[in-house]
Amino acid sequence: MQKHKEAPEAPEPDADTELDAATPEELAELWEAEAPPKSGPIANAASSLVVLALAVAGVILSIGLDLGTPQTPKAGMWPFIVSIIIGVMALVQLLVGRRGGKDGEKFSSYSWFPLIGFATLILLVILMPVIGFEVPALLLSFVWMRWLGGERWRSATLYSLIVVVIFYLIFIVALGTSIPHLI
Amino acid sequence: MDFFGPVLDGFGTVLDPTNLLYCLVGVVIGMLVGVLPGLGPAATIAILLPLTYGIEPVTAIIMLAGIFYGAQYGGTITSVLLRLPGEASSVVTVFDGYVMAKQGRAGTALGIAAIGSFAGATVSIIGLTFLAPLVASFALDFGPPEYAALALLGILLVATISGSSKNKAIIAAAVGLLLATVGRDIFTGAERFTFGNLSLADGIDFAPLAMGLFGIGEILYNLEDRHRAASAPVKVKRVWPSGKDIKQAAPAMGRGSVLGFLLGILPGGGATISSLVSYAVEKKTAKDPSRFGRGAIEGVAGPETANNAAATSSFIPLLTLGIPANGTMAIIFGALLIQGITPGPQLIGEDPELFWGVVNSMYIGNILLLMMSIPLVGVFIRILRIRAAILAPITALITMLGAYTIRNSIFDVLMVVVFGALGYLMKKFGFEPGPLVLAFVLGGLLESNLRRSLLVLEGDLGGFLTRPISATLLVVFVFVALWPIAKGAIDKNKKKPLVAQIATEKEKV
Secondary structure: OHHHHHHHHOOOHHHHHHHOOOOHHHHHHHHHHHOOOOOHHHHHHHHHHHHHHHHHHHHHHHHHOOOEOOOOEOOOHHHHHHHHHHHHHHHHHHHHOOOOOOOOOOOOHHHHHHHHHHHHHHHHHHHHHHHOOHHHHHHHHHHHHHHHOOOOHHHHHHHHHHHHHHHHHHHHHHOOOOOOOOO | OOOHHHHHHHHHHHHOHHHHHHHHHHHHHHHHHHHOOOOOHHHHHHHOHHHHHOOOHHHHHHHHHHHHHHHHHHHHHHHHHHOOOOOHHHOOHHHHHHHHHHOOOHHHHHHHHHHHHHHHHHHHHHHHHHHHHHHHHHHOOOOHHHHHHHHHHHHHHHHHHOOOOHHHHHHHHHHHHHHHOOEEOOOOOOEEOOOOOHHHOOOOOHHHHHHHHHHHHHHHHHHHHOOOOOOOOOOOOOOOOOHHHHHHHHHHHHHHHHHHHHHHHOOOOOHHHHHHHHHHHHHHHOOOHHHOOOOOOHHHHHHHHHHHHHHHHOHHHHHHHOOOOOHHHHHHHHHHHHOOOOOOOOHHHHOHHHHHHHHHHHHHHHHHHHHHHOOOHHHHHHHOOOOHHHHHHHHHHHHHHHHHHHHOOHHHHHHHHHHHHHHHHHHHOOOOHHHHHHHHHHHHHHHHHHHHHHHHOOOOOOHHHHOHHHHHHHHHHHHHHHHHHHHHHHHHHOOOOHHHHHHHHHHHO
């Protein structure tokens, strides 16, 4: 057993590590370089303003709910306080992140994928009560496999059919759930 | 005897065949999601929430806990073989684990990680067994002000420690608090932010929120992120490490266990941070630090032990104080609430079967995991061949159909999709969904305790400071809140060395 362990340890450990950036620092750099670009100042301003708008709406609606007094707080008091905090933090973020922070990711040409995915999910929500889950689920699987996943036509068709059949067997036949279904 | 009676009864609960089965199911699922990069334990637990509606509370939590700590084992496999951390908590394992694999010692790295994980978890469970009742008995006479202060501190700690931007994490947490107010106000009965929608009158349900933010959000995000090339896994020989390896790694495991246990208890701590700290500690205490990054076995043993110890001990604040320490714990908290159980100091006394059942299930779960991760490692490596393109629609459909089965409501499914889009956008704009979910779960508790305290203290906020425990907690709260600002000021006053200045200038450009 010992012999087995020694053998592979001997050859070129150094040459290998040098070829393949392997110290933690080099690896971190490599990951950093591979990572998508940060979202930047415009995204920061936009998201901060959306949050700020939410805070303003929260404040207005909370006041409409009646704040009460600190002794007898009414329904609006707590959401009012929370909305104020959100608003203040949004303003701070607007300022702090004006040069773009170290977080977030820029949208890329691949960002269409989640959008298409989202559309198929919404379609499932709309169609499921009308025509059951089978057809929209088949459509979703096929779109996700063929176009979002780059599977070939044949495998995408085959696998999405299998997926829907298995879901039918589990959710409808075995568990007897009341998910709307066609058959 | 008084102490050990319920502990032993807990083993009876675990050995119930149903519970054993769900424990096995949990750890296998955990192991699988750990191996598959992309979907983390939080997302998986969220997606599987509907499954818990139909089963006993103990059984449900045993399974969810199994997923959580099982993922810590699985995450190691891809770190070592592909240089691709399956979980955030296994990132540092890549440094030495992958090098070891390249040197033909992949089996040793995986074996030592499995043994370390088992050791860390076991130490942590024993610690949990003794510490949890102590913490709970201390917290039994907490009143509304203490709970309010504790919840505030918990949310702030999680927000400030997790993620890159503290500011954005706090915004996310505050939005979570706001979302928690939707629905009927329990004190006055007034409807808040429902906009006349009947489905919102009872508030936003936890399950669709978590399933959307963590589940669909992550699935959508992965659709975009998937186009990176994956390399073939390194071949694995002999998984059982030699006696010499174990001897060399043992001190690292010891340190990792203690470190992970302690960091796991802290809110916002947990598996990821403890693995990072453990790696740093091992590198610092080593006689020859240059070995690290070149296949040092301690660099695998320490962090892998620490992350499992932390995963286990992070159950302490949840089960004894009712304060989840991280996003994943927030989902388990939500699952308990769904089951009609409010975790808190009274849990051990009122529901010992649940408490000790869950704690003791961890022994069994870890033994199962050790058995799976050493001889069956080849099976799990084969899972890596399943293409993400085929898995993605399956997970999406499980989430959507699962959400429907909770209440047979298409509105719930719509909520999942809407929160999924929000989760995706939050990730893109640098907001962590974790603090939002955590604050959402604690929002009701925080508000009702604050308002109750105000009633008790007759509107006098100073009353919080006259009670020693709530005062201490609030002082810590203020310290944590202001520390980044103070630190920023100190750093600015110090003159930076030239090199650092150039570096920061470069960053700006």
